[in-house]
């Protein structure tokens with residue numbers, strides 16, 4: 001089935017369902033949170049009210065998004081998924097990242113609830129009844145943008161800000177190569193519909209804590225430049241990394257943002273952080 005056909009099936013399933021649950025990945029990032037918030041906005045246009053579950057701590061810098069305070073991270077409330085008619089799983093990458101693997105596997109045997117997966121990560125698990133997977137999309141919200149265009153969903157300010165938040169998160173403020181012409185055109189359209197770019201960029205990036213800044217400080221302090229070779233390096237030890245008390249995803253993200261920033265040094269072609 002082509003993408004348009006899949007969007008039509010999703011539209012039909014939403015219309016037929018009364019209890020709908022949206023699931024983002026555990027320790028959600030801006031794309032997971034805003035994808036779920038955008039789906040809740042779309043459901044309103046079908047006169048449906050959905051629930052939204054993400055496991056783990058919710059990043060409060062996204063609390064400007066519509067529906068943010070509707071997000072539940074209380075796993076106990078979602079033990080029995082048979083209460084729901086439709087599950088829409090966004091940005092998860094793999095079943096384990098839903099943090100509801102057991103519950104979803106159990107329900108999948110009865111083919112109820114119907115499971116739709118919307119994602120831009122490469123395929124890992126096969127668990128959805130309808131898989132809307134677009135690995136070339138910059139963010140899951142870019143797929144939700146295409147869905148909204150295909151289904152003639154009204155781009156309210158709330159929906160536009162949700163979609164743009166995911167795009168800005170996953171393109172690193174339009175810095176990465178996934179910020180394609182299509183993404184920029186979609187973003188311009190979302191601005192026309194009332195999304196506030198500077199507000200979103202400010203919120204998306206207001207997620208650093210003091211321990212992370214101290215780690216940045218260490219990396220700067222130990223920075224050495226070798227102009228003869230266009231080469232710079234800095235050193236962070238395992239112990240330094242432990243100080244920020246985060247999981248490996250977060251540590252990797254912090255390291256790549258430090259390396260990204262330091263590689264802005266003029267006349268440096270090679271940068272290593274070790």
Ligand SMILES: [Mn+2]
Pocket residue numbers: 031032091120138139140170
């Ligand atoms: Mn994403």
